[in-house]
Amino acid sequence: MIQCLLSTVFRGRCGYPSDNKPFLRFSNHLESMKGIHILRSIMPKPFSENFLLRQLFDRESCTYTYLLADVKACEAILIDPVIELAERDANLVKDLGLNLKYAINTHMHADHITGTGKLKKLIPGCQSIISKAAGAKADIYVENKDEIKFGNFKLEVRSTPGHTNGCVSYVDHDQAVVFTGDTLLIRGCGRTDFQEGSPERLYNSVYQQIFSLPDHYTVYPAHDYKGFTASTVGEEKRYNPRLTKGKDEFTTIMNNLNLPYPKKIDESLPANKVCGLQDLPDHLKF
Numbered sequence: 001m002i003q004c005l006l007s008t009v010f011r012g013r014c015g016y017p018s019d020n021k022p023f024l025r026f027s028n029h030l031e032s033m034k035g036i037h038i039l040r041s042i043m044p045k046p047f048s049e050n051f052l053l054r055q056l057f058d059r060e061s062c063t064y065t066y067l068l069a070d071v072k073a074c075e076a077i078l079i080d081p082v083i084e085l086a087e088r089d090a091n092l093v094k095d096l097g098l099n100l101k102y103a104i105n106t107h108m109h110a111d112h113i114t115g116t117g118k119l120k121k122l123i124p125g126c127q128s129i130i131s132k133a134a135g136a137k138a139d140i141y142v143e144n145k146d147e148i149k150f151g152n153f154k155l156e157v158r159s160t161p162g163h164t165n166g167c168v169s170y171v172d173h174d175q176a177v178v179f180t181g182d183t184l185l186i187r188g189c190g191r192t193d194f195q196e197g198s199p200e201r202l203y204n205s206v207y208q209q210i211f212s213l214p215d216h217y218t219v220y221p222a223h224d225y226k227g228f229t230a231s232t233v234g235e236e237k238r239y240n241p242r243l244t245k246g247k248d249e250f251t252t253i254m255n256n257l258n259l260p261y262p263k264k265i266d267e268s269l270p271a272n273k274v275c276g277l278q279d280l281p282d283h284l285k286f
């Protein structure tokens with residue numbers, strides 16, 4: 001794949017008939033090298049043997065749920081499940097012969113009700129996890145630098161406040177992946193105008209905890225509204241239209257987004273405070 005992309009870059013640059021002047025050749029060569037450098041630095045690395053990652057999608061809230069597993073130990077975790085799709089997720093776990101150890105949230109969501117509470121009922125033994133700073137109920141609370149283990153694999157918890165106070169990102173260094181929640185989205189970021197949001201804190205979180213990771217780490221966000229599925233740290237450092245700005249300009253952009261009030265915030269927040277188990281709207285009671 002790398003070779004294929006690289007040879008395309010070389011063919012595209014060196015094959016021009018007008019490419020006969022030394023200066024043009026040199027400048028084309030530099031451009032090729034830049035392209036190769038970018039591609040090399042952002043190409044994802046293969047996963048470890050026995051590591052499984054499935055990306056699942058909720059069409060209504062555009063939320064990504066991630067199933068991660070050690071297929072040898074048969075232990076799995078889910079990140080950011082959605083209540084309406086908890087049965088889909090539980091069935092997939094069952095179909096794959098996995099045991100769901102944890103249902104985890106990156107933060108207390110305002111746009112959907114978490115599926116963690118329902119998953120705990122569907123799969124007895126599964127425990128819910130959220131950050132201590134989120135202010136929501138769960139079986140286990142995590143803080144910066146904690147580790148979440150499943151089989152032979154683990155996630156490092158990185159505190160990334162800004163979208164909300166309790167936002168965390170989860171990093172698997174062995175697979176070179178980071179689950180960024182709403183802190184960093186593909187060519188965007190989560191809003192900072194409610195739930196104690198702060199553009200300055202979000203900016204610091206991204207630079208200190210996510211952009212400090214190697215460029216080739218794959219970024220898996222909690223949402224995407226344009227059809228992207230993943231990015232890399234290197235790509236976002238170069239091309240994120242908001243986060244390539246300085247902190248002051250970023251803050252001005254975030255403070256002037258004038259976004260509409262989130263559709264489901266009034267039903268989501270009370271339910272998510274209690275792990276999606278109580279205060280459910282009638283159509284979601286189970």
Ligand SMILES: [Fe+2]
Pocket residue numbers: 107108109110111163182190
């Ligand atoms: Fe959010």
